[in-house]
Amino acid sequence: MTAQSPADASGLAVRLPDPVVALLRRRDSNVFFLLFVLVAAIVYFTVQSPYFFDDRNAFNIGRAVSITGIAAAFATLLMISGGLDLSIGAIMNASGLAAAVIMAESDTSIVFAFAVALGISAFIGFSNGIIVTKIGVNPIIATIGMQFVVRGITLATRSGSALVRDRAFLEIGQGELVIGALEIPVPVILMLTTMLLCYLALRFTQFGKYIYAIGDNASACRRAGINVTGMRIALYTLSGLGAGFAGIVLAGLTGAGIPYAAGSELSVISAVILGGVSLSGGVGVIQGTLLGVLLVGVLKNGMTLLNINANWQMVVEGSVLMIAVSLDQLKQRI
Secondary structure (H helix, E strand, O other), X not given: OEEEOHHHHHOOOOEEEHHHHHHHHOOOHHHHHHHHHXXXXXXXXXXXXXXXXXXXXXXXXXXXXXXXXXXXXXXXXXXXXXXXXXXXXXXXXXXHHHHHHHHHHOOOOHHHHHHHHHHHHHHHHHHHHHHHHHHXXXXXXXXXXXXXXXXXXXXXXXXXXXXXXXHXXXXXXXXXXXXXXXXXXXXXXXXXXXXXXXXXXXXXXXXXXXXXXXXXXXXXXXXXXXXXXXXHHHHHHHHHHHHHHHHHHHHHHHOEEOOOOOOHHHHHHHHHHHOOOOOOOOOOOHHHHHHHHHHHHHHHHHHHHOOOXXXXXXXXXHHHHHHHHHHHXXXXXX
């Protein structure tokens, strides 16, 4: 017994088995796909490289993906609601640089420096929300424009990096927490904590239910009395806040606040889409985002250990992303 997707109407004549259709209709169907690919990648790289399946290498992967994971957790909430933020990378740079500059050039506490940096990030996210919801600018155009504004101000204010010398600041990115025989990097703990908080919000709160509902049908939510505009502004603010926090951790990891680094926002958005969040909103889970982040990290690490050319690494990463987006399109047609 097979099921025919609506794609048949367009002349594609695609027929899928009923079990496949049932799996694709699940909200967490991408989780199964990613888990399978992640396990297959781990097995493959373990066989190919004696250095891959090692505690230290695993923690290296975790440390490398933690920055993307922190920002991606909050971006997941926004994208499930139907929003999109392409200013994430610029906010990360601005936040990390602001915290580093304040600590380096003034006699102040680390709490004050972080509060200022996060305040700037939240304000940028809030501004994105106002522009998108109140003015009605397309999210892609609005956040790309904000990306240029933030990046331009950051570079005009500080053209060079600001070194981080405060030990507590560095510990956020470079420190390790000893649990039994394991020394778990602090950024990994911060990423998992962020993912857990976002999971709990989506799974067990009214706020999370509204996020899915708005992404699925914003007009119906307005008729039901839900403050869609307020919710979206709050989610853009949270996205900015998450990017700012990721930027602070990145500054601690690299030992410097950096005014410009290309591609950060694309890594975050790719991980979220790879994790199964639909570009049309209303679909996605934090577990998928976590697996998407881990899969990207495993692929990059494994291919590096195997000395695979960087150009071919991009081909592999892009192919996996396109497969994930294709699955999203299949789900929408069924």
